[in-house]
Amino acid sequence: MPQPPCAPTAVRRVACIGAGVIGGGWAAHFLARGYDVTAWDPAPDAAGKLRRLVAAAWPALEQLGLAEGASPDRLTVAASLEEAVADAQFVQESAPEKLELKRGLLARLAAAAPAGAVIASSTSGYPMTDMQTEAADPGRLVVGHPFNPPYLIPLVEVVGGEKTDPAAVEWASRFYEAAGKSVITMDRELPGFIANRLQEALWREALHMVAGGEATVRDIDASITEGPGLRWAFMGPCLTFALAGGEGGMAHMLDHFGPSLKSPWTRLEAPELDEALRTAMVEGCDEAADGRTIAQLAAERDQGVIDVLRATGRLPRPRSDEAGGTE
């Protein structure tokens, strides 16, 4: 593909295509990070809706910390798709999840955007290989999958399709990092990417339980927010489970609870816990622990849970905070 118009860190002008919850959330994020944002959406009331969404998000964005010069006034709503992207150094597409629509839209965007400008799709599940089929220059099309709301949740999953230039994937990852996101760059297409596969497995089990009358919506939500969810805000499921193995960590956890993998604890069948998987999990946890001992991780977890309980109002703040804070 031709060179992008500028380096990932030099981007000033971003185009947001689609002004729904995700597209509008992206616009709010980029505005808060100090970019000029040009948006477009075919809906008749798009401009008003978008400005209301940005206005609603702005107090949260002020708390998160605005970049210098950031302003909702730097939002322009364009009259056409072509006008929206004509001058863009990066394009974020957040159209409804319809494959044919995305295909045509990405082809139009690729035809209208400056040569080499990377175009990312917010799709929550389509592989880029399936979406880039109609574009004249598919090399610059990537997936940049955010979480709702994009202006608050740091994660973006970046992955290309078969016809994507690896340089575009790399450029997009660096750009998102510069724009304040937490990036996972994937080296292959995987339906649902990573986070959605994980939360979809949990979600489907939840739906099965409700369908079978085994649990209520309220029980399901409480079982997460009062349980594992408290840890997952700062320590992922793998490291968390490593701590369930006590001082033996993930190795002991797998050896001790491995047989439970075959229990009917969920409708999802477990993989075979062979030596290769055991090694991958143990070494992966060692790498993620990055030198921290199990005792250190446990202390971090304990403090993390306390801080999260406090932050979410389930535990009073320390007196010193109450005296000094003005929140």
Next chain:
Amino acid sequence: MPQPPCAPTAVRRVACIGAGVIGGGWAAHFLARGYDVTAWDPAPDAAGKLRRLVAAAWPALEQLGLAEGASPDRLTVAASLEEAVADAQFVQESAPEKLELKRGLLARLAAAAPAGAVIASSTSGYPMTDMQTEAADPGRLVVGHPFNPPYLIPLVEVVGGEKTDPAAVEWASRFYEAAGKSVITMDRELPGFIANRLQEALWREALHMVAGGEATVRDIDASITEGPGLRWAFMGPCLTFALAGGEGGMAHMLDHFGPSLKSPWTRLEAPELDEALRTAMVEGCDEAADGRTIAQLAAERDQGVIDVLRATGRLPRPRSDEAGGTE
């Protein structure tokens, strides 16, 4: 079953059987809540290990707030199981996850504990129906399933077996609430209860991804802590997904994303999204929302994520906190 020795709120003496990570964590929790705790574990070094575990947890427990008179000195390590439970008003069993072991142990506990005293098992997966087979009076045996570490994570899932007196389930739920836990009382046995079914589905999908080389441990953990995990600390997966439907809430979410249920986004097959399931999800979310509008929930979510980001050190605390706090 005979009447319990006292009302759930009048309990002063608790026995903890098993002094591993879970049993020791329970002992720490009950001590911090001001109970007298008598513990027993067959391991030769159990007393020392238990006291070290309680000592390690105590700083966290001080932050959580100790009950009046709470002290690690109120821990007694008994020389035998019978001695440990002789005077107990409630018994928490946290032995290793081996069915035969649990069966025999629960029978011994039921024979030795005061008449009517409720005995709860920390089992992470066995149905009480399978564990209570050898007890002379199985009516007072319940599952009280905690999360690691029991002194920090509020959730306890309470459920009885076929031979459990419903009054024992009710008594245990009230006792745990009085002891500061967040209780889900289940009306039927379900392998893995609720929270473990949900996290096990996620965990198995994670293991499949590692086994297939599709994602690393680090990516998996980051995809949760930087993504959905930030919301799950205070808002469960159902209400969170209701917000993905915009102003239409869960109904719009299911109607719009329903087809994605059939996508290969996880190895777990989805249930049929029929009218009954749709209604159960929509009404369940309405009930959980408890009068809060989607806009109010979205504002709560935004503030919650900001607070959690701040609590976990990913966002600076407001200046006023820094100036006034002494943390």
